[in-house]
Amino acid sequence: MKHLPALDPEKLRSKLKLKHLTTRTTLLAHHPHVAKFLASSALAGTLLLAPGQSAPSFAALPAAALAQAGPIDLRQSLVEKLKSLLPESVQPLSPQQESEISNTLHDLYGLHATAELEGNRLNTSYGLIGAEQHLMRFPGDYVENMAPGRGAWGYVEDFEKEKYYVAVQTLYLPDWTTRLAYLRDWYKYRKVVVVNPVNGKLIVAVVADSGPAAWTGKHFGGSPEVMAYLNLNVGKQKGPVVLFFVDDPADQIPLGPLEYNLEKPFLLS
């Protein structure tokens, strides 16, 4: 037996429950058909069922869980709050506006997100996002709607990162050329949150490409999955969004749609 400091089993249990919830939410967010498929499956009781949970209670997930967390209420609250904070048209925000939006994201979603992180900021945090294509993940990769070349940081080998990526205009940063080596590394796969102020939907993604060009009138680009979730994959396939950096040094926040408060996990007992 090792002589170690005593373990707080309750603390560990809570941490593991949160981790369990996060992995489940990630799985079901990325592959919602798994929940549907497993609803009548023996695997529902083995893969997805937390110890101590009864099968009937879990059979209703994730819909019941999401309803309990009130994603629609969260979205509505965010829409109303942003309506009072954002200017009528896209433009760089004031520090006061950015700070209030950060506070709102934290209050509603438990997310630590800011327009400036570690001294770095984009030229605007409120701009137009347009549809991007899929990025190549490995040599020879091909799917429908794929960009002809590699992304600004090469192949996006992590499939989840490719699925939930954004392009930002790093090339127009005032210090991009003078601090290229540092900034290139800093922005590579930098975690961000993209908020559609019209419907209150938000999604966590990473920076995996540079662009779009200024002449397009757009400020950000979103992967097909990002645009679809934000309901911006219709019509002109662009719209206003708030884009903030996510402060997640331990890399605990999963990529993809966020529909609950990270700091108030609804299934913890």
Place this chain on the structure above:
Amino acid sequence: MTYFYDHLVILDEIISELDAYDLPADERAEILGLIHHTTHQHLLNVILNHLPREHHEPFLTKFQKTPHDPELLAFLKREIKADIESEIKIQAARIKKEILAEITKSRK
């Protein structure tokens, strides 16, 4: 319950670490249950991320019926271009590291 990829997912280090704390049997069982479920959910997500969408249903159907069947891994190796065996190992090691860190952070 055994899974077809169990040989790629070595959690012994976590079990040894937990057992160093002499936890009551029920608490140990619950914590280990959470660890196993979390690991398997994570790996299922990884597998489905790599597996083309049209193969999800056949895979899940087979997985439901015979989760231990080595043919499942052979199926994945056929249908996934990337080295899925290595990816499972890497991701399992990653989540093991994260869980060990949670145990360390839960010391009194």
